[in-house]
Amino acid sequence: DAKTTQPNSMESNEEEPVHLPCNHSTISGTDYIHWYRQLPSQGPEYVIHGLTSNVNNRMASLAIAEDRKSSTLILHRATLRDAAVYYCIPSQGGNMLTFGGGTRLMVKP
Amino acid sequence: NAGVMQNPRHLVRRRGQEARLRCSPVKGHSHVYWYRQLPEEGLKFMVYLQKENIIDESGMPKERFSAEFPKEGPSILRIQQVVRGDSAAYFCASSPGQGAYNEQFFGPGTRLTVL
Numbered sequence: 001d002a003k004t005t006q007p008n009s010m011e012s013n014e015e016e017p018v019h020l021p022c023n024h025s026t027i028s029g030t031d032y033i034h035w036y037r038q039l040p041s042q043g044p045e046y047v048i049h050g051l052t053s054n055v056n057n058r059m060a061s062l063a064i065a066e067d068r069k070s071s072t073l074i075l076h077r078a079t080l081r082d083a084a085v086y087y088c089i090p091s092q093g094g095n096m097l098t099f100g101g102g103t104r105l106m107v108k109p
Numbered sequence: 110n111a112g113v114m115q116n117p118r119h120l121v122r123r124r125g126q127e128a129r130l131r132c133s134p135v136k137g138h139s140h141v142y143w144y145r146q147l148p149e150e151g152l153k154f155m156v157y158l159q160k161e162n163i164i165d166e167s168g169m170p171k172e173r174f175s176a177e178f179p180k181e182g183p184s185i186l187r188i189q190q191v192v193r194g195d196s197a198a199y200f201c202a203s204s205p206g207q208g209a210y211n212e213q214f215f216g217p218g219t220r221l222t223v224l
Contacts, residue, residue: 087151099144
């Protein structure tokens, strides 16, 4: 599995956009890039995934660099409920998800 | 639509006892995964099962731990002769198929405390 690097923590103000970066320079050509988040005392929750093109869904947007060595998860308007640990996970067909340390997002009211 | 259900949510065992953790996947999902999260650590993959088959158990300790996903009923993670180091949150996830594009749906977890 590709190694990932994410900031340990980030802070945001409520209602403002948040850009969560992830470096995955050893990603293979067939790895999808998944993002999950884990709210306090809960199980992880799928956020979004993509392969090459940028992706949007109701929760977030995913911007993938042209060389695929990095990606950015974008929360357009952070709410208090978005405070969580965000995990960037390149994943091939191995089915298991390899969780790193993630980024702890704190949202200030 | 019911999501992944796990029970019990909290389980307390004394050293040497057995722990049985149950997981009911999303209806229609035939792929189940178990992960463990030790206190203040990240989630670690343990085992991947399809109905009646273990596909990948590379993350599961060789001794005392076993998992099954029978044709009927929930998936079971069984820990025999528990030790204090087994205290952790155990999460189950399910997916509709295999492949890296498949989203995994996680349950709320079972928090095991070994006294």
